[in-house]
Amino acid sequence: MENYVEFKNISKAFVGVQALDNISFRADGGEVCALLGENGAGKSTLLKILTGAREASSGEYFINGEKVRFTSPIEALRYGVSVIYQERQLVGDLSVTENVFMEDLYRNKLGVVNFRKSHGEMKKLINLFQMPFSPHDKVNSLSVAHQQMVEIMKAYRRNSMIIAFDEPTASLSDPEIEVLFSLIEKLKQKGKVIFYVSHRMKEIFKIADKIIILKDGCFIEEVKTSDATEDELVLKMVGRNIGDVFNNLSRNDKIGEVVLEAKGLENDYIKDVNFTLRKGEVLGFAGLVGAGRSETIRAIFGADKLNAGEIYVNGKIQKIRSPRNAILAGIGVCPEDRKEQGLVLDRSIRENLTIPILHNLAKLGVISRRNERQIARQAVEKQRIKTPSIDKVAVELSGGNQQKVILGRWLLANLRVLILDEPTKGIDVGTKAEIYQMICDLAKSGLGVIFISSELPEVVNVSDRVIVMREGRITGELKRKELSEENVLKLAMRER
Ligand SMILES: Nc1ncnc2c1ncn2[C@@H]1O[C@H](COP(=O)(O)OP(=O)(O)OP(=O)(O)O)[C@@H](O)[C@H]1O
Ligand SMILES: [Mg+2]
Structure with a gap:
């Protein structure tokens, strides 16, 4: 039957x-x-x-x-x-x-x-x-x-x-x-x-x-x-023609001094990883799954231990032993698995948005509720987060809107470096275009942005420069005018 x-x-x-x-x-x-x-x-x-x-x-x-x-x-x-x-x-x-x-x-x-x-x-x-x-x-x-x-x-x-x-x-x-x-x-x-x-x-x-x-x-x-x-x-x-997503991006054209430098990073997963990231730059990380991209950022963020290597933020060496150290050094991260590591699902959108800035809001000793609510409301509006209220708990949002909450949170925080690990995973085409623009806006606001993505078209079109990894090592770096899907793939598969 x-x-x-x-x-x-x-x-x-x-x-x-x-x-x-x-x-x-x-x-x-x-x-x-x-x-x-x-x-x-x-x-x-x-x-x-x-x-x-x-x-x-x-x-x-x-x-x-x-x-x-x-x-x-x-x-x-x-x-x-x-x-x-x-x-x-x-x-x-x-x-x-x-x-x-x-x-x-x-x-x-x-x-x-x-x-x-x-x-x-x-x-x-x-x-x-x-x-x-x-x-x-x-x-x-x-x-x-x-x-x-x-x-x-x-x-x-x-x-x-x-x-x-x-x-x-x-x-x-x-x-x-x-x-x-x-x-x-x-x-x-x-x-x-x-x-x-x-x-x-x-x-x-x-x-x-x-x-x-x-x-x-x-x-x-x-x-x-x-x-x-x-x-x-x-x-x-x-319900609308989204047009050529990448050509319509308003990118940052003022790239400044080096904000992050990684020197000789090594642990069980990565070997001899060296790179710099500049203020206002979107630095893409490409490679096949398992190439060591997430492992690199885990090391930078203090989630995994380093056996060797140094990390500098604004020229100053940083001892990063935990994500907390990283945030204090001005490095924020949106992890790949947003549901497990990025969002506190049973808390409201307002709380999720303001977690990293509560520290600043509380400077005067107290957190003004009104202040917090106002900031959260502005972020919801600016990021076009689809929700009837800022008090809705995060678990009730659809996947794409949860991602916007995480990105919006970092726009509010006072950071120098923001690491985005596969930020468009599970995101629809229309919302993706909005997220690409958010990434450019983050760069415009003066952040150095690391953008890890497995989708070649986006990593090639959104980034100012792309680092390609394979088996835990960097196999090459491509500048804006050298960027193409073909060039990235060649490096991603290159034997050393
Ligand atoms: N438990 C809930 N309480 C309140 N609203 C909810 C709940 N679950 C879903 N919604 C709302 O219902 C609508 C549909 O959500 P749903 O998760 O079905 O979307 P979706 O098509 O799967 O989206 P995505 O592609 O982002 O996964 C959204 O506006 C969402 O905020
Ligand atoms: Mg869904």
């Missing part, structure tokens, strides 16, 4: 926001149905309703003609619906096997868990996904990308009839994406219903059979991928 999911008039209201407004469409087995829309369009909310993680305000949905209404993800899972959520749901202290098998580890007759058998099954899965880690590894010892793969394995193993992927590739590198896509292809052949959410058009065109376009919670159109063009899709989801 043919599998299918049908949504009928689904609406969902949160306080102050209509997240979904009367959504109806159908997705069939054997096809990949992409959900496309700007940050905050309602994609994740729809998938959460499908799995009972959220309750619809009105409307109904059907699986193979049967009306269902799950009250929890576990219930949906038992019925055969799996979602890989945008936010990872793993338990860091447990092993890969324990996370993947969770409630159904193999047990003997007495109910004692047979770890050997469970690990054995896990090993088979790991081989299928061509991953380098072991079933015994603790999840929090894995890279973000590998954690994401564990999450995907967890859903894959369930053999569910409906599988939804919410931004599965945001932290994956190309080879991992290849593996994932070949698995999705297999699932499709087995007749499963597959939902796929991504902000990367290239992926949508590669994997999706049809595309549902959502905007501000409304259903805009259903398009067959083979009939669609990228420009047309962007126009429909953004």
